[in-house]
Amino acid sequence: MRLDIGRRRALQALAAGACLLAVRPASAASAELDPVLREVFGGREIREGRVTLELPRLAESGNVVPVTVSVDSPMTPQDHVKSIHLFAGKNPQPRVLDTQLGPHNGVARVSSRIRIAQSQQILAVAVMSDDSAWSAAVDVVVTITGCGD
Amino acid sequence: MTTTFKESRRDFLVKSAAVTGGLVLGIRMPGLAQAAGDATEVTHWVVIQPDDTVVIRIARSELGQGSFTGLSQLVAEELECDWNKVRPEYADVNEHVRRDRIWKDMLTGGSRSIRDSQEYLRKAGASAREMLVAAAAQQWGVPASQCTVSKSVITHSASGRSTTFGKVASAASMLDMPENPKLKDKKDWKLIGTSPARFDVPDKSTGKQVYAADVRLPGTVYASIVQCPVFGGKLVSYDEAKVRSMRGVKRVVAGEDWVAVVADNWWRANQAVKALPVQWDEAGNGDVSSDSIMQFLRTGIDAKDVPVARKDGDVDRAFAGAAKVIEAEYHSGYLNHATMEPQCATALFKDDRLDVWVGTQNGEATITAASETVGVPLENVYVHKTHAGGGFGRRGPHQEYTRQAVTIAKEMPGTPVCLQWSREEDIRHGRYRPVTLVKLRGALDKDGNWIGWHARQADQSIIVTVRPAMIENGIDPINTRSFRDNPYKVANFTNEYAMRNPHVPPGFWRAVAHTNNPFYRECFIDELAHAAGKDPYQFRRPLLQGTKDLAVLDAVAKAVNWNSRPARGVHRGIAVVDSYGSYTAAAVELSVEGGSVIDVKRVIVAIDCGNVAHADAVNGQIESGVIWGLSAIMHEDITIKDGRVEQSNFHDYPVLRLAETPTIESIVMPSGDFWGGVGEPPIGAVIPAIGNAIFSATGKRIRSMPLKHHGFSYKT
């Protein structure tokens, strides 16, 4: 049986389908993170873009979730990433990881494995050598925590 | 078994949107639309075929509770389609993940399927309808507002033209989906609140229903499993040589705490796994028993400082000034879900693609568990949902059978593996309704008014094992329900919670804390009433003024004729409980012959669930809820010895039988301004109503379950 999902919807679906690893433009960070972000980044504006946050959209227990943050940067002494940070606003402690980098890294990409306590948005922020801050966010669903109660 | 990776992405999406694995296999999967020709996805919720068949996508799971039908009604009401041409179909889980979780929540639990989805499903129907009408109006060059819709027919009466959904579906699918369509007034509902024939019943009645264990792919092999009998233990070694030459045996596969034998049929696999010599490391839990667990709970009751879940007024003062103080301890033990279908999953791992067939309560939990276990990305995992042979909370967060099946399948690439737990494994490796022990104290003034009470719980937390973030100050918000959130207007009340977690794995047993906490509370309230010399129904009434609990309590009291004398030998009990957003009460009539043989004659349950989707499904949930509650208080009991469960099958873990089932009357009284759950609420009040009726009949106050431990047996 052939199913036509409509050309417009197919294109929308394709765009969504390509996003399994949720390489998405960041949506605004959830408000609960504001105090932490102010603490870490001062009054800097945190813009969406340049950062790619790779996380599975679903995690079963959320205990060991692989994450990779990459930043679009030439990593030269004049133009590089100084630091990459991860936040989980609904974790009991919203700060996850702070890493420091420099041109010596060659590429701005860090991978780790993190704990996500419940379904929420994860935020990655990168600070550049010119002191600008860029971000990406991904929604992760932790399926075991959906006890349905 | 075909795979579709070589095709273009769009073709892939098209195919996966159309079918689950069922059509490919030539077997009929639940609710699969079987029409020929081109079908069009008008929206992700609504697919229309040229012959006007309407396929409605269902995200949740049919567990026998009727959600396949009820959820369809919500969409169809606004869609204005011909109900006779509606076919529900499970939304494809793989596609759901690829399309950014477009079908929202897939979890079937917490009595949430209808109440959580009703608004967006009605909007889904309304959006699709608006698109179909707009397409017709565009074709005719007339304003959409001049068109009417009924039973899949769109009419423009001014020009005498009409068309059907099937003819305009393709054009409609090109239009933008309205995000916030206007919904009907409740008074205009034609479908919601009625009782159309259920989609799942015919196949279940004729044996055609395909459950996970019925999935047959060419070359399927069968696995039977043994898991470490002591919870928390590990596999040390096993002697494969002893079973390798047994008839039909193909492989032995092991996990951290289990071993499975794979054979050409399940009987042979099971014979072999039972004969397999296995060594386990019991991890120090080999001494645990039901008695030692009770002692452990008691440390919570006896502890000096226990976290406070709720504190109103001053209970110490209330007790000090009371005319009468009564005290009682209640407890209950482990229970198994005992789903009719033991845990089962079929898995196929081939060319980096994983397919799983399982009766899961949460498609997302299954796809995630399978993906993480095998290391195959989510986009390469396909979950084919089968209707579950009972869920009751066993098949949602707990996916160990999925993880085991895919682990075995990965060892045998290209071969479908059907892992079927034996009933023994199912009884012994449940996720149990946890143990609890409660100490209750109550105070009455000189006029017999209830002026204060104190509930201290020693209780095994379930939520700490899946979502510890919900625990605050050591208090479990779910297991304190019925105490912490009780509706009684008593000025002085303290609820304390001492978490005590034995090694037995806990799980969400249908109605969770509302299977035991209401038993303790409502029976203790009867104890207070009797100590005050008052009628238990009248004792409660003034303290429930202004609550919805009062209306359902009054309804059952009236239905059972509480204020009049029952027939000779017949005794009554009453209780009221709110849970999962709904308000319920139960009244019971029973007799006790010879002081020990119980004959439950009649159970009346009233429910105010706000609104109703499928009317008869609510009756069904009440009936099944009564049976669930009766089974718990009459028969069910899991005991622990040497760190393991003693029971193994229905001979030593009996459940309620048909011959023991009383007349059940349901009073469905939805008061309208909210949507409450229906799956679990009916259970809460039934168990204490029985306990209260037994006291009336015998003078014996039952403070634990099941009744057979108190010398009672059941008349059949």
Added chain:
Amino acid sequence: MSRIGKPRVRVPESAKRGEVFEIRTMVEHPMESGFRYNNIGQLVPRHIVETFTCTYNGREIFRARLHPAVSTNPYFLFHTVATESGELVFTWSDDQGGVATISARIEVS
């Protein structure tokens, strides 16, 4: 008492000058978050690796500050530009004074 255990790293044996190469690291550590409960509802005290550094011939090339949400046996993958032959030294330190360290050689031509 620190429960820090053995570290493990994966570094290529050799690289060409100017090439960017991948480094994988892991250390055994429970990363007890401080948000878990014991069987009587009490919080298990926090015990985590707090800092991780990597030096390349004495020059720091990577530093991480870990919080409780980093999983058990903390794992990092990062990169560096091959400049000269020498030694990469990896050091983890936790909140109980526990320290683990390991080094790896790289030949750069």
